[in-house]
Amino acid sequence: MCGVCGCGTESHEHHEHGHTHNHSGSKKIIEVEKDILYENNLLAERNRGYFNAKNILCLNLVSSPGSGKTTLLERTLTDLKDKYPFVVIEGDQQTTNDADRIHATGTKVTQINTGKGCHLDAHMILHALQGLKPAENSILFIENVGNLVCPAMFDLGEGERVVVMSVTEGDDKPLKYPDMFHTSHLCIINKTDLLPYVKFDLDKAIENAKKVNPNLEIITLSCTSGEGMTKWYDWLKEKSYAYNEAVMS
Amino acid sequence: MHELSLVMGIVDIAEKEATKAGLTKVEEIEVDIGKLTTVEMGAFDFAWKQGVRDSVLADAVIKINRIDAKAKCLECSAQFELQQFFDACPQCGSHFLDIINGREFRVKTLTFAD
Numbered sequence: 541m542c543g544v545c546g547c548g549t550e551s552h553e554h555h556e557h558g559h560t561h562n563h564s565g566s567k568k569i570i571e572v573e574k575d576i577l578y579e580n581n582l583l584a585e586r587n588r589g590y591f592n593a594k595n596i597l598c599l600n601l602v603s604s605p606g607s608g609k610t611t612l613l614e615r616t617l618t619d620l621k622d623k624y625p626f627v628v629i630e631g632d633q634q635t636t637n638d639a640d641r642i643h644a645t646g647t648k649v650t651q652i653n654t655g656k657g658c659h660l661d662a663h664m665i666l667h668a669l670q671g672l673k674p675a676e677n678s679i680l681f682i683e684n685v686g687n688l689v690c691p692a693m694f695d696l697g698e699g700e701r702v703v704v705m706s707v708t709e710g711d712d713k714p715l716k717y718p719d720m721f722h723t724s725h726l727c728i729i730n731k732t733d734l735l736p737y738v739k740f741d742l743d744k745a746i747e748n749a750k751k752v753n754p755n756l757e758i759i760t761l762s763c764t765s766g767e768g769m770t771k772w773y774d775w776l777k778e779k780s781y782a783y784n785e786a787v788m789s
Numbered sequence: 790m791h792e793l794s795l796v797m798g799i800v801d802i803a804e805k806e807a808t809k810a811g812l813t814k815v816e817e818i819e820v821d822i823g824k825l826t827t828v829e830m831g832a833f834d835f836a837w838k839q840g841v842r843d844s845v846l847a848d849a850v851i852k853i854n855r856i857d858a859k860a861k862c863l864e865c866s867a868q869f870e871l872q873q874f875f876d877a878c879p880q881c882g883s884h885f886l887d888i889i890n891g892r893e894f895r896v897k898t899l900t901f902a903d
């Protein structure tokens with residue numbers, strides 16, 4: 541039996557309870573049991589609290605590079621800017637190109653350059669918010685770095701995670717990057733205007749996405765032709781807290 | 790790769806615990822990593838060598854427990870081991886699952902040298 545805590549084992553390898561053993565002349569083992577992402581999760585909860593307090597709908601847009609996140613935002617902001625107050629945070633490794641595209645629509649935008657970093661984290665968002673100061677009842681879009689792996693583990697405090705894929709990417713994408721599809725609420729399948737030219741089984745893609753996450757909502761659309769965009773706008777309307785408030789009052 | 794951020798998260802935890810305990814050198818660290826997490830072990834090892842330099846973990850041996858993935862079916866309550874997120878319930882074929890294990894990512898223990 542362990543003389544210090546009386547836990548009934550000589551081996552300190554497998555204690556389940558969290559406390560410290562301090563044996564003079566031997567090693568000191570600390571049972572930490574702490575989530576490695578706890579710092580990020582803590583800050584994400586802080587962001588979430590801020591969004592709730594200000595009635596802000598925050599959407600975290602994730603995808604492979606080039607699936608059409610910025611194009612989707614450009615079109616949405618142009619079409620709906622008179623209906624909702626929007627703000628955008630752009631995450632890219634380099635350049636302000638995407639932020640410039642958003643700026644051109646007349647929307648308030650901040651660019652975060654992650655350099656070598658392949659994802660945004662809650663800490664970066666916290667600082668971006670200090671500069672942006674989004675108005676109450678606004679919709680905040682965060683365009684994450686184009687990458688389907690790394691951003692999956694990093695909660696930003698968003699209300700909804702939206703994964704964008706496009707028909708040029710292969711219908712097995714959800715199976716290849718299951719963590720991202722598992723943690724998302726909505727999947728947008730973009731570039732449907734290209735369906736006649738590519739080998740992409742839309743039903744199969746949806747089936748694969750539902751296998752990974754049966755609760756995932758799916759919207760198919762084309763940012764170029766505009767087909768299906770109203771489904772996305774309806775979804776936004778439904779989710780937007782501002783809208784909910786307007787309905788209630 | 791995000792593996793370096795993950796290693797820095799581990800270093801941060803170890804540094805804080807060391808300061809609290811007034812110790813400076815970790816001999817062994819035990820980490821739980823669930824099999825469903827998107828941690829690429831090759832990239833993790835590489836990031837580890839870079840990330841622990843000049844920290845309390847510089848000379849630490851890392852012991853990684855890969856935790857098997859387990860799920861409970863929300864339709865029929867069967868419990869089973871998952872290989873992938875997209876596995877179906879072996880009893881009823883449903884994909885509505887509550888994932889019980891496999892997404893762990895935590896520092897379990899730190900062993901300090903006196």
Ligand SMILES: Nc1nc2c(ncn2[C@@H]2O[C@H](COP(=O)(O)OP(=O)(O)OP(=O)(O)O)[C@@H](O)[C@H]2O)c(=O)[nH]1
Nearest residue numbers: 604605606607608609610611686730731762763764
């Ligand atoms: N045909 C077609 N092309 C599209 C559509 N949506 C976007 N594109 C094109 O796809 C390319 C990439 O679009 P972006 O919006 O820059 O993609 P992104 O996801 O923001 O890319 P990153 O920020 O680099 O990850 C551009 O050339 C777009 O014009 C679509 O619906 N149909």
Ligand SMILES: [Mg+2]
Nearest residue numbers: 609610638683
């Ligand atoms: Mg973009």
Ligand SMILES: [Zn+2]
Nearest residue numbers: 862865878881
């Ligand atoms: Zn079942």
